[in-house]
Amino acid sequence: MPENIAFGILALVATLAAxxxxxxxxxxxxxxxLVVVLATVGALYVLLAAEFVAAVQILIYIGAILVxxxxxxxxxxxxxxxxxxxxxxxxxxxxxxxxxxxxxLSFVLVDAFGDxxxxxxxxxxREALTAERGTAAVGDAIFSTYLVPFEVVSVLLLxxxxxxxxxxxxD
Amino acid sequence: MLVNQFLILGAVLFCIGVYGVLARxxxxxxxxxxxxxLNAVNINLVALGSLxxxxxxxxxxxxxxxxxxxxxxxxxxxxxxxLLIYRNRASVDxxxxxxxxx
Numbered sequence: 001m002p003e004n005i006a007f008g009i010l011a012l013v014a015t016l017a018a019x020x021x022x023x024x025x026x027x028x029x030x031x032x033x034l035v036v037v038l039a040t041v042g043a044l045y046v047l048l049a050a051e052f053v054a055a056v057q058i059l060i061y062i063g064a065i066l067v068x069x070x071x072x073x074x075x076x077x078x079x080x081x082x083x084x085x086x087x088x089x090x091x092x093x094x095x096x097x098x099x100x101x102x103x104x105l106s107f108v109l110v111d112a113f114g115d116x117x118x119x120x121x122x123x124x125x126r127e128a129l130t131a132e133r134g135t136a137a138v139g140d141a142i143f144s145t146y147l148v149p150f151e152v153v154s155v156l157l158l159x160x161x162x163x164x165x166x167x168x169x170x171d
Numbered sequence: 172m173l174v175n176q177f178l179i180l181g182a183v184l185f186c187i188g189v190y191g192v193l194a195r196x197x198x199x200x201x202x203x204x205x206x207x208x209l210n211a212v213n214i215n216l217v218a219l220g221s222l223x224x225x226x227x228x229x230x231x232x233x234x235x236x237x238x239x240x241x242x243x244x245x246x247x248x249x250x251x252x253x254l255l256i257y258r259n260r261a262s263v264d265x266x267x268x269x270x271x272x273x
Contacts, residue, residue, distance in 0.1 A: 003172055011180045018184055018207055022191035027199060034203050037184070041210050044177065050217050050232050053239075057213075060239050065206065065246050072199045072250040076257040086197050088266055094193030098186040105182035109175055118172045118221055132225035133232070141229045142236070153240050160244030167251035 003047060010047070014040040025083055031069050038062050049121050052135040177218035185211035198253035198263040202246060209242045 017036035024030050038061045045054035121129060130136060142150050184207055191204025213235045220231020257263050 004176075007172060007176055011176070014180065015183055015187070018187040021207065022187055022195065022200075022204055027197060030200055030203055034206065037207065038210065041184075041214060044180075044214060045217055045235075047172075048177070048217050048221050050221070050228070050235070053213075053217060053232050053235050056236060056239055060243060061206075061210075065243055068246050068250055069199065069203060072202075072253060075254055076199060076263045083197075085264070086200060087194050088196040091194045094190050097193060098190035101189055102182060102186040105185070106179055109178045109182060113173075113175045113178060116174050116222065118174050118177075118218070119224070133221075133228040137225070137229045138232050138236075141233050145230075146233050149237065153237055157240055157244050160248050164247040164251040167248070168254050 007044070007047060010040045010043050014044075025086060027073050027077060027083065027086070028070070031066060031073060034069070035062055035066055038066070048118075049129060049133060052138050174218055174222045177214055181211040181214040181218070183211075184208075184214070196265050198256060198265055199250070201265060202249045202253070205245070205249075206242060209238055213238055 014037050017033045017040070020033040021030050021037060024033065038057060042054045042057035042061075045051070045057060188204045188207030188211060191207060192201055195201050195204060216231045216235045216238070217228075218231075220228040220234075253263055256268060260267060
């Protein structure tokens with residue numbers, strides 16, 4: 001079961017790095033741990049045979065959004081370094097909330113899906129896999145079935161860009 | 172592979188993100204925690220799509236792409252707002268942003 005071993009390693013790395021994102025005392029380290037989380041999630045997409053989403057994850061998240069985050073840190077923090085004031089005083093209640101939510105979600109998921117298996121794609125040929133759920137299929141779907149949502153999203157992205165420029169501009 | 176492997180990993184990342192949103196008071200770190208939450212949702216979309224067959228797999232991937240786009244827009248606007256808060260109050264401490272508190 002090589003894919004299960006790969007999943008185990010990726011899940012462990014993602015969880016530990018995500019925990020560091022929310023607990024570290026250095027803002028820049030939080031951004032760098034976020035890179036690890038995003039990269040492992042991208043690898044999980046590859047494991048699920050979603051290679052285009054994996055590429056987008058690396059390009060958009062690590063390439064663009066992370067750079068935005070680093071710029072945000074740079075612009076809002078005159079001194080880069082360890083900082084004790086990053087957490088507020090409701091850390092314990094937040095931890096309890098998170099654990100409670102995890103308990104509820106895990107119970108519901110185990111109850112709903114039990115040990116349902118993902119379809120085994122190992123036996124499918126690479127050509128068939130690419131044709132039915134690969135990049136070509138995703139592109140076809142975006143520009144046929146999901147054309148209207150795609151255009152709406154592009155207008156929304158434009159509006160967000162204009163809004164961000166208007167907000168951040170000095171005048 | 173079990174579908175629950177992915178779904179429970181998604182739940183774990185989601186809960187870590189919720190903890191981060193609740194416990195952090197630096198605006199940029201709260202936005203990073205929101206990214207964790209969005210990634211958890213994306214894992215769920217791709218995994219559940221993959222469970223239902225090729226057509227649903229494509230649908231799940233397309234929706235994931237939409238969520239990534241929305242996340243990019245959200246970070247852009249969010250960081251602009253954090254930058255404005257920093258410019259007006261010289262800190263990004265969200266506990267101090269209580270103008271609308273009754």
